[in-house]
Amino acid sequence: MTRRETVVQLLEGARRNNHRQLLVVSGDHDWTIAQAEQIQGWLCAHADRKLWVSQQAPAGSTGVGSRDLHRYLGRETELLIFDAWDGFNPNAFGQISGTLCGGGLLILLCPELNDWHEYEDPEHKALVVEPYGVDAVGRRFIRRLVSLIHQEDQLALLTRDGFHAEPYEHSIPSPFGHNTVSAPYASADQHKAVELIIKTLSRGRRPVVMTADRGRGKSAALGITASQLMLKGNQQVWVTAPSVDNVAEVFTHAAAQLAPVQVEKGRVTCGSTVLQYIAPDDACRIDGHGAVLLVDEAAAIPAPVLTRLLDRFPRIVFSTTIHGYEGTGQGFAVRFRRELDRRTPNWKAIELLEPIRWSGGDPLEAFIFESLLLNAEALSEDQAQRCDGEALTIRCVERDQLLADDVLLKQLFGLLVLAHYRTTPGDLRILLDSPNLTVWVAQQDKQVVGAALIAEEGPISVELAQALWEGTRRPKGHLLPQTVIGQEGYLEAAPLRCGRIMRIAVHPMLQRQGVARQMLREIAEYGMQHQWDYLGSSFGATEELLLFWQNNGFGTIRLGENRDAVSGTHAALVCRPLSDPGRLMFNHLRDRFTQQLPLLLGYNLRDLEVEVLPMLLQGMRFDTDLSRHDLRDLEAFVQHNRSYESCIAPIRKLVIRALKNRSVWHALTPDELSLLVSKALQQRSWEEINAESGRKTLMRRMRALIGECLRLS
DSSP states (O other): OOHHHHHHHHHHHHHHHTOOEEEEEESOHHHHHHHHHHHHHHOOOOGGGEEEESTTOOTTSOEEOGGGGGGGTTSOEEEEEEEGGGOOOHHHHHHHHTTEEEEEEEEEEESOGGGGGGSOOGGGGGGOOTTOOGGGSOOHHHHHHHHHHHHOSSSEEEETTEEEOOOOOSOOOOTTOOOOOOTTOSSHHHHHHHHHHHHHHTTSSOOEEEEEOTTSOHHHHHHHHHHHHHHTTOSEEEEEOSSGGGGHHHHHHHHTTOSSOEEETTEEEETTEEEEEOOHHHHTTSOOTTOEEEESSGGGSOHHHHHHHHHHOSSEEEEEESSOSSOOSHHHHHHHHHHHHHHOTTOEEEEEOSOSSSOTTOHHHHHHHHHTTTTOOOOOHHHHHTOOSOSOEEEEEOHHHHHHOHHHHHHHHHHHHHHOTTOOHHHHHHHHHOTTEEEEEEEETTEEEEEEEEEEEOOOOHHHHHHHHHTOOOOSSOHHHHIIIIITOOGGGTTOOEEEEEEEEEOGGGTTSSHHHHHHHHHHHHHHHTTOOEEEEEEEOOHHHHHHHHHTTOEEEEEEEEEOTTTOOEEEEEEEEOSHHHHHHHHHHHHHHHHHHHHHHTTTTTTSOTTTHHHHHTTOOOOOOOOHHHHHHHHHHHHSOOOSGGGHHHHHHHHHHHHHSHHHHHHSOHHHHHHHIIIIISOOOHHHHOTTTOHHHHHHHHHHHHHHHHHHO
16 A cells, blocks of 8 residues: 555544544654655645644745744644654644644654654753753653654554554544534534523523533633623623633634624624623723623633632633643632632533534544643542541652653642643643753652652852843743842852742642641752752742741742732742851841832832732831830821821831731731721822722721721730
8 A cells, every 4th residue: 555545544534533643754854844745745635724833844835833833723724744853842732733623634743763852852942941951951751752652553653664554444433423503503512501601691690610621612612602692782791811812712703693893802892792801910900790701711810810800700701621731720620619619609510522623532632632641630539538648758759750650740740730720731841851850749658649849040150140130141040040139139149059949739638738848848958968058939929828938937038020910919939048158148138128128019019919918028027116206196196187198107117017916917807908008008099099988088997997006016
């Protein structure tokens, strides 16, 4: 049988089953490119349904680099050629595979399989941090991928020796039966989902959670839902996601059902009704009563933001991908389900199972899931409940062991996926191959219940440190030294070595049982043995996370001035010294932060969440002693008619003193805390704080609050 006949038979079998076929073409560079061009010539796919993910696409072909794929993710393709000679980007490989329709062909071009791990993959540059070179990057990810290619019997392999493939011999019935739905729906699942969402939203405060794997028509269902809501007279339908590009399909499908319609990026208007994109952080600031909010890719939005959205919008739909390439819905399903049960126990769950572009049992989807560990799962709740957090084994794992033990790798990665909303397939390659990474696990009876990833950073050369200080260089990696030198101006950090805690995760069933504390203790001991000067971490500042790090001996030394557009939080940098030079650095930066914070609160941190501030103030050394003159001023303000403006200094001292005292702080209601922080520390005008109440009412409340703080302090 000729090569052409083999390809034809492979695709005929794929079309019968509405599946996608993976063909790996392995050999030298020029030969693999030539084979792909030849196969492309044999196929009848329309030009705009063929795509090369390559910087070297042949003339007349559409080519795109892996970093620019977002422009093509809403399209459908029949032929995909993924050029691994350009670099194997795990996120790109997973993302673009979702555009391939049933009966289509994905060709993966790569070096000889046995030699692929030795190839200098251009993607290695993304894993390198100074002083390492590309030679230091691991090759474990590709070794694992090659092993899976050898094991997979439903893919085809073409080498110079010929084809290694068996075409489909039999038709495989779809588990979902024959699709008989009519437009605009692409599946019965999708039709039922839209009807259920519309029905549920009409019944008052009943949130809807829609989950699906890739390719199930989730975003299309949201778009159809939006159009029906608009046609029913809903004046304002909002849609939010990590970025407006994430929801392009929602707007496309909504606009297709409306007429007359005006379409702009992030906005569809039909008469007096509007579908409009809004950033998650901005959505948390508006009154959602009377509107509908559709939250797409909810798993890529932090749970605290989702909770605020739930409070703001009585009518809300959360939609997310369970096994995604931009983030995972597994942690969302576990963490946010509890919040929904607590706040709105009558919430409704919808799951889309039926694929749209291909049929169930698709071998390419199975290979993508296995190779990118999209199917990795942490221990089940039942398994985790049998662990008690005692008798833990905490150890630093050699990455070669992860390659050799797939069960350990899947449990570890599954836990990271469960714990962090932005875990992607690219993180799997970082986990296996990044040269400056140490991997830690906490196990009980060989079951992974805790995990941590530590990046070793520093020292920084004198020349690089000077360039960082001057703001003329920004190298990859070394986040903590870069920030300390470049943003805080502490050049003395250049020779110091540190461990940056990139991730730390504990199974939800074992949280608050001291597992993370034990892990951090072991990591600190390891750091001291390896001459690290400090441990540090950076994260979106919330009350809960700041408390966790403080309870484990870390202090805040910096708070970023800008909010993250998705999480709505400011990035906190915390540090725990391990050596005398590290302690000197920590004390210097802590004192500097103490000086800067009160000033920043009236400037770039005027929008800082008030509940975060008391946590930041803990352990800081402020001059909050009240003189006799201060006390007289406060008495005049509280009991008489002294103006607020003439008592600003003692009021400010008193408020800081009160917030540093946990008993005082916990005695305040959220509204009382908000008023104190907004006025005394963030220096907002009375009108900004509450225009509806009026200045006189706010002044009465403020006098009473200051009096209460005086009494409790």
